[in-house]
Amino acid sequence: MPCHTARVTSMGDAISSTLLDWYDKHARALPWRSPPGEALPDDDAWPYRVWLSEVMLQQTTVAAVKPYFEKFTRIWPSVKDLATAPEHEVMAAWAGLGYYSRARNLVKCAREVARRGGFPKTEAELRELPGLGTYTAAAIAAIAFDSRAVVVDANVERVVSRLFNITDPLPASRKAIKEKAATVTPEDRSGDFAQAMMDLGSSICTSKSPRCLLCPLQVNCEGLRAGEPERLPVKPPKKAKPERKGTAYWIERDEHVWLVTREGTGMLGGMRALPDDGWSAREDGSGKPPIAADWQDAGTVRHTFTHAHLALTVKYGRTVSVPDGKGDWWPVSEIEAAGLPTLFAKAARTVLSRG
DNA sequence: CATACGTGGCT
DNA sequence: TAGCCAAGTAT
Numbered sequence: 001m002p003c004h005t006a007r008v009t010s011m012g013d014a015i016s017s018t019l020l021d022w023y024d025k026h027a028r029a030l031p032w033r034s035p036p037g038e039a040l041p042d043d044d045a046w047p048y049r050v051w052l053s054e055v056m057l058q059q060t061t062v063a064a065v066k067p068y069f070e071k072f073t074r075i076w077p078s079v080k081d082l083a084t085a086p087e088h089e090v091m092a093a094w095a096g097l098g099y100y101s102r103a104r105n106l107v108k109c110a111r112e113v114a115r116r117g118g119f120p121k122t123e124a125e126l127r128e129l130p131g132l133g134t135y136t137a138a139a140i141a142a143i144a145f146d147s148r149a150v151v152v153d154a155n156v157e158r159v160v161s162r163l164f165n166i167t168d169p170l171p172a173s174r175k176a177i178k179e180k181a182a183t184v185t186p187e188d189r190s191g192d193f194a195q196a197m198m199d200l201g202s203s204i205c206t207s208k209s210p211r212c213l214l215c216p217l218q219v220n221c222e223g224l225r226a227g228e229p230e231r232l233p234v235k236p237p238k239k240a241k242p243e244r245k246g247t248a249y250w251i252e253r254d255e256h257v258w259l260v261t262r263e264g265t266g267m268l269g270g271m272r273a274l275p276d277d278g279w280s281a282r283e284d285g286s287g288k289p290p291i292a293a294d295w296q297d298a299g300t301v302r303h304t305f306t307h308a309h310l311a312l313t314v315k316y317g318r319t320v321s322v323p324d325g326k327g328d329w330w331p332v333s334e335i336e337a338a339g340l341p342t343l344f345a346k347a348a349r350t351v352l353s354r355g
Numbered sequence: 356c357a358t359a360c361g362t363g364g365c366t
Numbered sequence: 367t368a369g370c371c372a373a374g375t376a377t
Contacts, residue, residue, distance in 0.1 A: 057373040064363065064372085098361030101375075133375045153373045171356080198373055207371065208366075238370085239358095265376090267360065281359075306360055342362060 015163070015220055016186040016193055022216040023196035026203075030062065031069055036192055039146055047119040048079040050144040051109075054136045055102055062202070068097050082106070083114035088261070091270050092339025100341070104270050105131030121145045143191035150182045151194035155201025160184075161233035162205060162223035169234040177233075205229075243309045246279025248344065249289055250298065250316035250351045256329035257348075259338060267305070271341045274314075274348070275323065281308040290324065293317030298351045303343045314347045 020036075027036045032053035034046075052072060056065040071093060076082040082090070087107045094103035108130040113119050119140070120126055127137035138149040152160075157170065157177050164180045166173050186193055204215045212224050223229035251258040262273050267281060277285030289295060298314040330338050335348050 054373065059360090059372055059374055060362080061364075061372050096362075098363090099374085101360070105375085131375070135374060139373070151373090154371085155373070194373090202372085265360095269360095304362085306362090307358080 011220075012183040013186070015184045015217060018216050018220075019184075019196045019200065020186070020189060020192060023192055023199065026199065027192075027195065028062075028199055028203075031066065031073075033195070037189070044118050045078060047140065047144040048082075049073065050140055051079075051119065051136075052082075052106075054139050054143075055106055055109075055131055056097065058102060058136065059099060060097065064097065068094070079110050079119070080114050082110040085110075087270075088272075088339075092272065092337075095271065095339040095341050096345070098342075100268060100271055101265060102131055104265070119144070121147070123147065123149050139191075139194060142194050146189075146191055148185070148187050148190045149194075150178060150185045151190070151197070152178055152181050153198065155198045155205075156181055156194075157233055158207065159197055159201050159205045159217075162210070162229040163217060163221050165222035165226045165232070167232065167234060169236055171236075173233065239307075241304070241308050242281070243311070244279055244281065244284055245311050245313070246285035247277040247287055247289075247313045247315060248274040248301075248347045249276065249295075250274060250314060250348070251291065251293070251323060252316065252318050252332065253320065253329065255332050257332050257335065258323055258327050259330045259340075260325065260327040268341050268343070271344075272339050273341070273344050275327070276312075279310065279312070281305060289315070289317075291319060291321065293319050298354050301343065301346045301350055303346065310343070312343065312347060314350045316351050 024036045032049045053065065053069055056068055075093065076085055090107050091100065091103050094100065109132070112129060121141070123137050123141040126132050126140050127134070132140070135151065135153050138151045141147040142149040142151055160166065160177050160180050161173065166176055166180070168176065200215070204211045208230065210229055212218055212221070212229065215221070218224060221229065223232050258275065259272050260275050262268050262271050275290045277287050277289070279285030295315040295317045298316050301312045301314060303310045303312060335352070340348060
């Protein structure tokens, strides 16, 4: 199943050792990393930290992840601690980081790992865990367990596309990229090699203006030789995001606000939220409030998701009754601790700064 | 293979 | 500033 059988070539050897030498000097110090060349201590704390960081880092910058990683490891120092945590507490702790299916799967995965008595060590077994796809399974196998695995993320796609001047557009070029990545991935230290590729991609071989003069792989780079490495990898054109409208409702009673938990696995699924009029990325909301009240307009929040723009009108009103459906009265003074995703945190701020 | 799924920072 | 981009996964 894993297609990393390609033999390391002598050119591949030269590239991997050059990059590892560079990494030994320039590796970033990150909370989930051991120093370059040092294997992680053989206890369950490190696979946990590698797994947690890798999931947080999916489509997310290092800068955004750092404070969340610190918070999670402080509250839940081991995978066992996380496995016994109530799901809503984990969701609340994840609030603001985005892609909330990651948090839902994080809990499932932690419970599965705890049930098994620890993380599996092979790439294939890791791949079976919730939230671990091709990339993350390979990354954990290589980084946490020092197994030889070919790790391909967006950085590696960029570096490899340039290194081998792969000019076919993504995603069709993925197979060729993986094959080329396999030829430069060493048998030993493939975890450090993966992290070296990612550091190189984030600091030198950047998307817009690569710093080729500083690159340790400069002399090996066919894309540079061809003249326009910054054009690689070629990507498909983006689709326009639709503009959506919706309304959220701040229902207050006795210094408490009515919060609901969003159902399902769709947008913001599982997250605490203000009740709204049913807007989605596919259609505008109905504009119908959940209860009758003397609604006041608090303003409009603009927010952009991966695949839609949203203009969310925020209305507030008081009630003496309890709205239909499930929900909780949350103390207004502690709204910061409610674990609202960013959209609704903005909405709350809008109300509280005017209301 | 295409689409759904967040957010903040950088250009 | 509007758009692009970041250590992808699930369906």
